[in-house]
Amino acid sequence: MVPRKDVLLRITDLRIEGYSDEQWNEIVHGVSLTLHKGEVLGLIGESGAGKSTIGLAAMGFARDGCRISGGSIEFDGMELTTTPQSDLRALRGSRIAYVAQSAASSFNPAHRIIDQHTEAPIQYRIQKRVEAQEDAMQLYERLRLPNPGEIGFRYPHQVSGGQLQRAMTAMAMACRPDLIIFDEPTTALDVTTQIEVLAAIRDIVDQFNTAAIYITHDLAVVAQMADTIKVLLKGEEVEEAPTEEMLDTPKEDYTKSLWAVRSFKRPQKQRPSDPDTLPIVSVQGIDASYGKTRVLEDVSFDIYPGMTVAVVGESGSGKSTTARCITGLLPPDKGQILFNGEPLPPRYQDRTKEQLRQVQMIYQMADTALNPKIRICDIIGRPAQFYGGLQGTALKSRVDELLDLIELEPSQFYNRLPTELSGGQKQRVGIARALAANPAFIICDEVTSALDQLVAEGILKLLDRLQQEFNLAYMFITHDLATVRSIADEVVVMQKGKVVEQGPKDVMFKPPHHPYTDLLLSSVPEMDPNWLTTLLEERGTDQIGEAADV
């Protein structure tokens, strides 16, 4: 708990409107907050809660199509709602800085990292170019970036995601601001990388006694970073309390539901005891490459009917590539894939319609995986028509049946376009599309990672129900170990294109682990506010640096 000091930022009854459907609609309904110097406030909530909008408003900024319509934002005695744009601009970058969610897209691809870093200090005449560059290198060193003297002279695409996120934190620090807005800075990162970035952010905020607003949807993360937590829902405050109090004794039902969200768990199934049962899919010694780059090496695992095999690993570990090999999109260089004991032709073009029907996919981004111009009935109807040969009323009743299965009322959704659905509903349509082919095996590629936790849980429950009803086998690609815990029967851990460990879930989650599995498991943030500190002490700083930069 930070002792009460001077108030740095006081937002009172903030109202923000967004322009949609040709009118202004209020999206933030009177939120107030107070931030003291050196204090870290965590803003937490699902998407649409208005977290980012409030964070940007603290800089006097509203995105295009948004406007601050009421309330006051007082920063260090200055009323930002009435300050002219040119004065506001002078605050940004110098006294209030911003760290965006995706550093990879928030760094300008056309300029070197250090030139973007020094832009603000040079513009505000705080430092000359050379001084600013030296300062940047020192900050890079503090943030434990490799080669601090050299890394800034690279272009953003030449640096890994976790390093970029740290470089962006360094950039925010360039003018030693009083306040930094961190907008989901680790959401796009792998768990192992996330730790490094969290530690770096916490260190540097402590060192310079910078106040921060830390925006995230991940409770366990905010618990590590914030002194105080404010929970938001649909543009309104639910409650605010010091971190430990909030974790131990949440008052509101909504907060409790957030806390309890990872409670879904289904009983673990074992492989069939009859030794004659064939696995529905058997991946045998697959090597694969993109061009000359080898991306998979000797990958083997089996998936039995009605079971869920979770494939976990960091980005770049070859999870999705394995899925591409199974579906025939990427013919492997070596090895084979058996379906019910029969080898599948490596290229999907050579597979029969029946073979194609049996293997279906559900994608991560339902937004981009559904054609926005095609109605739901046609999206779901097409595979039913193509594989099942259904026409006319038979087709319509099949689509209705599928909509019922995914718990969307057919009369309401039959004729809608994907753009008229929420994220969770879109993902349900994605599931129905896979189901329409009547497959025996579905590949779920990060199907819940773009969704809020409550919505994600609904999807997991749906997938589980469908599995029981139709005896489906799932290959569940994910980097989220909490999801693995709730739905997997078996786990395959991948790293750098190889399977490092595999086995039944209960065995995999019990020590002893393979060192990489151990690293993955221990990197998942826990609700305990001291988790990060303890973990860093256990690991020692050097080891994390290496782990994060692989």
Place this chain on the structure above:
Amino acid sequence: MGDILKLVAKRLGLGLITLFVVSILIFFAVELLPGDIAQAVLGQAATQETVAALREKLGLDQPAIFRYLQWLGGALTGDFGVSLVSGERVSAAIGGRFVSTLFLATYAAVIAVPISIVLGVIVALLRNTLFDRVANVVTLTSISSPEFFLGYILILYLAVKTNYFPAIASLSSDMTFAELLHRTFLPALTLVLVVTAHMMRMTRAAIINLLASPYIEMARLKGVPPWKVIVKHALPNAWAPIINVVALNLAYLITGVVLVEVVFVYPGIGQLLVDAVAKRDFPIVQACCLIFAATFILLNLAADVGAILTNPRLRHPK
């Protein structure tokens, strides 16, 4: 940089193949022109004998494929044959004309390209303001009016009524460079008016397209002033589409100027081509078409290389 050289070599090779295909198309398109060439050249009064003699002289009695190969063989060594009408060598007939066309195109490009890009940046900065709308309306009007109409309007106001510039852009060898610029100003201005709108609007669109990207928001949140957001943060990422449109318009300046040349009686290649088609002077038609095709291929190649050179991902590989 080695990769870029390799790419240029590859694209040049492909360009040559394209040119070869185009040469086939041109040759047989000319073959398809109705009527007999010898008859057309000699006119209605010619006797059977003279027509037959000319046919033999031109080799028209031989199969088309044989004549094509003969023509191609000549073209590869720089010999495009002789004009059927004047008897002049094709290379001599085209040479001077082509230089004139190139000069006019360069003149127009030197004015039009910087103006369109600067205007494009300004309208992107002042988007949805009065200035933006006025610039759009004016440039769209100029692109929508036929060139000959624009040309005559310019002649009316800048030559006939005010006498600032000559209405006829005839050239003579003893002119100074300043005189040359003065005399060819009106055709150049006409061309500028025709090509500016396209390039300006593409520059505007390419920049505005990027304004929603996270790195532009980041620049704004760093307190970068609006003009610098556009010029320093958006423009460097918008070059690829702009360069492509510039290349297309440059090609148009060389290959599409027929009407302007006719209006201003400018001795360029376009006029030569029109005359040659009317008179069935097919060696000249074929050579002109090949030059136009080569122009398009070269400018597109230049646009591709330019797009690569402005893309840091390709310029600085991992």
